[in-house]
Structure formats: structure tokens, C-alpha cells
Amino acid sequence: MRGQYAPMECPRKSWGGGGASTLQMEALAKQKAENIAGFVFVVIAFVLTIISIAFVPDGVRVFESKWLALSLAVMLAVGLYLTMRFVSQGVYRHQKHTMNKIITSEYLDKLIRKGRVLATEKKSLAYFVKRLELKDIPDESMRSLIQRIATEVGKTLPPDLDYSAVEPNKSALTRRYQVPSATGE
DSSP: OOSTTOTTHHHHHHBOSSSBOHHHHHHHHHHHHHHHHHHHHHHHHHHHHHHHHHHSOTTOOSOSOHHHHHHHHHHHHHHHHHHHHHHHHHHHHHHHHHHHHHHHHHHHHHHHHHTBOOTTHHHHHHHHHHHTTOOOOTTOOHHHHHHHHHHHHTOOOOTTOBOTTTSOOHHHHHHHTOOOOTTOO
């Protein structure tokens, strides 16, 4: 763990009894991104202060006009702020994606331990496709969908995973809906 807001901890903090809280997960990812950007911003300020103290001798004026120095400081501050804002957004997107992968991976682990895929899993799988920003493929089989999700999060599904509840046997379907013949056979 890399600190209070490590990627593995955020999903655990946002995981409720019924599933992952999207709002809480996004808030934790945003908080971590802002903490990182703020820390970098403070470090840059300290470095600039140390450089100005170490390399500018007393009594030497670098700028002839205070307005020129002030305008340069404002431009530098705005530039650093915009840079840190973009860095913060990038860290946020990365943390959010990482947490979504962790939650999806934990869900797949439960599915693998259960050993079978139920028809009720479809809504959960649709949720994970959306959260992982995967392409939605119409009429995709559950087997293919689960395999695609597993590949995205780096999981390997066991070959003996039971899909019979979502991909029924065709012979069972034809027996169930078979129209009786006129001869009574």
C-alpha cells in the first residue's frame, strides 16, 4: 500500500453492502488526484524559493520594476496552476480506471469461486462494461462478454466455468417448446 489513498484501498472504502458506490469511488479518486497535484505544487514552490535564496545575492535586484516581477510571478503561478490542474485530471482518470479494474477483478474472483454464471449476472456485467469504458457489442454471448471483461482486468477464466444458466442446451430448448405432432407421437 502506498499511503492512505492507495488504489487498492479506495474500492474497499467505497464498497457498500450491495456493491460499489460510484459517487464515493469517484470522490476518493478525485481526492487522491488533488492531493498529488497539491503536493507537487507545494514542492515546486519550495524549490523556487530555495533557488531564489541560494542564487540571488542580497542587495541584487533581478528585475528593475516591481510590476515586471509581479507580472512574471502571476504568469508563472497561472501556468503552474493550469499544469497541475491537467496533471490532477490525468491522475483522477487513472485512479478511477484502476479502481474500476480492482472492483471488477474482485467481482470476477467471486464469480470464479462460485463456479457458475447465473442469468442475474447480466446487469452486473453491463455495469462493469460501462465502468471500464468497454465497447458495448449487441447480441454478444455472456461467455464472450465475461471473457472480454476478464481480459481487460488481466484475469484468466477457468475452462470449467459453468455457463449453462445463460447459454442453455439447444436440445433442452427444443424439447421444452416442441409442438406435439398430429399423430400423437
